[in-house]
Amino acid sequence: MExxxxxxAGAVVTRKGGEVLLVHRPKYDDWSFPKGKLDRGEHVVTAAVREVAEETGLDVRLGPALSCQRYRMSNGRWKTVDYWTARVVGSDEVSGYRPNAEIDAVEWVGWKEAGERLTYSYDRDTLVEARPLRRRTRALVVLRHAEARSRKGWKKDDxxxxxxxxGEAQSERLVPILAAFDVTVAHTSSSTRCVQTVMPYADVTGWPVKLYDELSEEDSTVEGVVDLVDDLLHGDLDTGGAVLCSHRPVLPTVLDALEVPDVFLEPGSMLVVHHRKGRVVASELIAP
Known part of the structure; x- marks a missing residue:
């Protein structure tokens, strides 16, 4: 068995002015996008943000996902790399970067120059895919609450x-994933299992949590869900992303309001919907 x-995981990091971030590895004398191997037990989304920070010194937030790369390495094993588009949070200055044995140069270059400088054809393909998605988007994370106690075994108010x-462990693991998509507010069903799912993120980041009876199983309304989703889609790009946490029976209404196909979300899983000026640009399913 192989x-x-x-x-x-890594990212195609872009900035205004039509530039993309590349790194040079002296060991291989190649130019590529910042990326690196997952740590043991690490989620691929978290790894993408961490690797960009380690290799470039820049803190990024992720945009739409790009196609995975898969290629054979020099030792004969296969490598799979997950990529996202990304934007820098804070300063994007790299002139003060200190070269090291792994990465000895970090540069912003124009799209045409990037295509010429990238060493590998699969990176050039990823660059072409990323270009139409380079404009900034916001993320709306549609989240099903984490694993809860059995409905049959619970005799009190549901x-x-x-x-x-x-479920508590799942909610803890959500913290860096939500941060990777620049979530700055949590909108959640008022039911305990939903509130508990988003509270670890709020506790770590300090971002607000807003409770809605109309996102609960018992009191949800199509009108209430549609109005909330419409408000989130048309918010200011500078306000960051949002997470909307609800229940499986309510989620089809949320996805209908977003005009995206209905998908089955396991407890603690999410559909990340990237949108711009009220229009959905891309979406991706992420397991807990």
Whole structure:
């Protein structure tokens, strides 16, 4: 049996003015996008943000996902690299970057020059794919609450049904994933299992949590869901992203309001919808 693919993640980081961020690796004398291998147990989304920071010194937030790269390495093993488009948070200055043995140059270059400088054909293909998606978007993370206690085993008000230990662990693992998509506010069903799902993120970041009875199973209304989704889609790009946490019976209404296909979300999983000026640009399903 062949060994599993080596897993890695990275980003095509862009900025205003039509420039893209490239790195040079002296060991291979090649130009590529910032990327690197996943740490043990690390989520691929978290790895993409971490690797860009480690290789360039820049803090980024992710935009739409790009196609995975898969190629054979010099040692014969296969490598799979997940990529996203990305934007820098804060200063994008790299003139003060200190070269090291792994990355000895970090540069912003124009799109045409990037296509000429990139060493590998698969990176050039990724660059072509990223160009139409380079404009800034906001993320609306549609999240199903994490694993909760069994409905049959809960004899009290179902609104108060809490997460189980697995669900609590899932909610903790959501923290860096939501941060990667620049979530700055949580809109959640007022039911306990939904509130508990987003609270670890709020506790770590300090971002607000807004509770809605109309996102709960018992009190949801099509009108209430549609109005909330419309408000989120037409918000200012500078306000960051949002997470909307609800229940499986309510989620089809949310997805209908977004005009995206209905997908089944496991507990703790999410559909990240990237939008700009009220229009959905792309979406991606992310497991917990």
């Amino acid at each position: 060994p599993r693919d080596v897993r890695a 609104r108060r049904r809490p997460l189980v230990r697995l």
